[in-house]
Amino acid sequence: xxxxxxxxxxxxxxxxxxxxxxxxxxxxxxxxxxxxxxxxxxxxxxxxxxxxxxxxxxxxxxxxxxxxxxxxxxxxxxxxxxxxxxxxxxxxxxxxxxxxxxxxxxxxxxxxxxxxxxxxxxxxxxxxxxxxxxxxxxxxxxxxxxxxxxxxxxxxxxxxxxxxxxxxxxxxxxxxxxxxxxxxxxxxxxxxxxxxxxxxxxxxxxxxxxxxxxxxxxxxxxxxxxxxxxxxxxxxxxxxxxxxxxxxxxxxxxxxxxxxxxxxxxxxxxxxxxxxxxxxxxxxxxxxxxxxxxxxxxxxxxxxxxxxxxxxxxxxxxxxxxxxxxxxxxxxxxxxxxxxxxxxxxxxxxxxxxxxxxxxxxxxxx
Numbered sequence: 343x344x345x346x347x348x349x350x351x352x353x354x355x356x357x358x359x360x361x362x363x364x365x366x367x368x369x370x371x372x373x374x375x376x377x378x379x380x381x382x383x384x385x386x387x388x389x390x391x392x393x394x395x396x397x398x399x400x401x402x403x404x405x406x407x408x409x410x411x412x413x414x415x416x417x418x419x420x421x422x423x424x425x426x427x428x429x430x431x432x433x434x435x436x437x438x439x440x441x442x443x444x445x446x447x448x449x450x451x452x453x454x455x456x457x458x459x460x461x462x463x464x465x466x467x468x469x470x471x472x473x474x475x476x477x478x479x480x481x482x483x484x485x486x487x488x489x490x491x492x493x494x495x496x497x498x499x500x501x502x503x504x505x506x507x508x509x510x511x512x513x514x515x516x517x518x519x520x521x522x523x524x525x526x527x528x529x530x531x532x533x534x535x536x537x538x539x540x541x542x543x544x545x546x547x548x549x550x551x552x553x554x555x556x557x558x559x560x561x562x563x564x565x566x567x568x569x570x571x572x573x574x575x576x577x578x579x580x581x582x583x584x585x586x587x588x589x590x591x592x593x594x595x596x597x598x599x600x601x602x603x604x605x606x607x608x609x610x611x612x613x614x615x616x617x618x619x620x621x622x623x624x625x626x627x628x629x630x631x632x633x634x635x636x637x638x639x640x641x642x643x644x645x646x647x648x649x650x651x652x653x654x655x656x657x658x659x660x661x662x663x664x665x666x667x668x669x670x671x672x673x674x675x676x677x678x679x680x681x682x683x684x685x686x687x688x689x690x691x692x693x694x695x696x697x698x699x700x701x702x703x704x705x706x707x708x
Contacts, residue, residue, distance in 0.1 A: 463567055465529055466538075469495065470511050475681075479506060479589070482596050482677040489593045489683060496528050500549045503541060503558060503655070505588035509567050510655075514558055516543040537561075538568055544656075546617050550685065551592055553617040554625055555652045562658040562667075569657035572667040575604055575638075576659065582638050588671055590653050593683040599653055599671030602629075602644040603636035606659050609666050622650070632670055644672065651676075 475486040485504075492499045492513055501514040517523045523540040526532050543549070544557035560569030575582040582604055590597040607614060619625040629646050640646075649672035659665040 463538075463565065465527060465531070466512060466567070469513060469528060473502070473513065474504075474511070479598075482589075482598055482675055483680055485589060485591060485596050486679050486681045487591050487593075489681075496530065498523075499528075500543055500592065501551060502591040503588060504591065505571075505585055508571050508585055510569070510571060510588065512541045512560070512568070514541050514543055516545075516547075516549050520545045520559070538563055541568065544615060544617070546615055548617070550594070551590065551597075554619050554650075555617055555628075555654060556590075557615055557617075557654045557656055559656045569655055572604075572655060572657045572669050573659055575669065576606060576667055579638050583641075586641065588653075588655075591679065594678065594685055595682070596677055596679050597651075597653070597673045598675040600641075600644060600674045601669055601671045602640060602646065602649075603632040603668075603670040604638050605632055605635050605668045605670070606637060606665055607635075607668060609664050614668070625650075629670075629672075632668075646672070649673065 469492070473488045473492050475488055476484055479485060487502050489499070492502075496513070496515060498515040498517060499513050500516045502512070503514055504511050513528050515523050515528065517526075520542070523542040525537040525539045527538060528540045539561055541558055541560040544559065547553050547556045562568070562570045562573050564570075566574075571581065571585070575585075582601065586601050588599050588601070590599060616628065619628065626646060629649060629652070633640050633646065651673040653671050653673070655669040655671075657667050659667045
């Protein structure tokens with residue numbers, strides 16, 4: 343068609359022509375999108391159906407082998423990471439469970455230990471509350487103990503030791519040997535884990551405290567009870583200076599003692615456990631030796647030559663180190679208590695006549 347004819351074309355022709363151009367442009371754009379989608383693994387759109395990503399590895403591999411290889415590699419890496427994470431999670435869970443079990447077991451163990459200390463301490467506190475009638479120390483005779491009550495609890499009781507301002511306030515027993523009350527409490531009980539035992543008189547001493555030197559044994563407990571103060575004195579001499587006086591109370595006589603020496607000795611030095619001496623000079627020589635080896639200086643108010651009777655408190659120094667701490671106190675005053683009992687009632691040694699009478703009675707009964 344020539345130019346005139348073209349210029350004379352109807353408006354509907356131009357509209358048709360523009361519509362066809364738009365259709366071609368749209369078709370070209372769709373083809374471009376389809377090629378792009380194919381490269382990424384999409385299936386081309388079917389007539390009347392939308393494009394969709396393949397739903398299986400086989401379809402995905404058919405759509406794009408390179409993409410399939412990449413996906414497999416990525417999947418393998420992710421699977422390995424997931425396995426490692428799962429192993430890590432399992433190990434962490436195991437550690438948490440073990441830690442929780444150890445924590446609970448520790449709490450239970452601490453509770454059992456605490457109860458052991460608490461029950462023993464309460465028992466001794468109850469005994470003191472019932473037995474100590476008066477702690478008035480200004481008049482030695484007025485310090486009184488309910489010996490009938492103590493004997494009803496334990497017939498082996500022989501004395502009471504009291505150091506004002508400290509935890510030392512206990513009954514003293516004497517067993518068949520030095521092992522009987524090592525772990526047995528005053529009431530006869532024995533803790534399953536915590537074993538405080540009792541304060542007991544040495545087997546070499548007389549029950550009536552008639553020896554020149556009597557030895558009392560007590561444990562060095564972690565809770566500060568029994569004779570643990572002695573080890574603390576070793577590390578802090580101010581405690582020694584602040585606790586210079588202690589009392590030994592018996593059914594027949596009360597003794598006020600003033601400390602003069604604090605020794606740490608090897609547990610094998612059994613020769614130090616000497617209850618009697620052949621002469622006053624031998625006794626003085628013993629006291630001088632103890633002062634010379636003392637961890638504290640001799641107090642200025644102590645005259646060793648004036649000491650004719652002494653008591654010693656003995657305890658472990660450091661647990662299982664093979665040493666002992668001995669605190670010596672010389673008697674500076676003595677008096678019969680207001681409720682003094684007869685010597686025969688004090689749990690002292692039986693007389694020869696009494697033993698003979700018992701033997702005769704046994705023979706007659708046979």
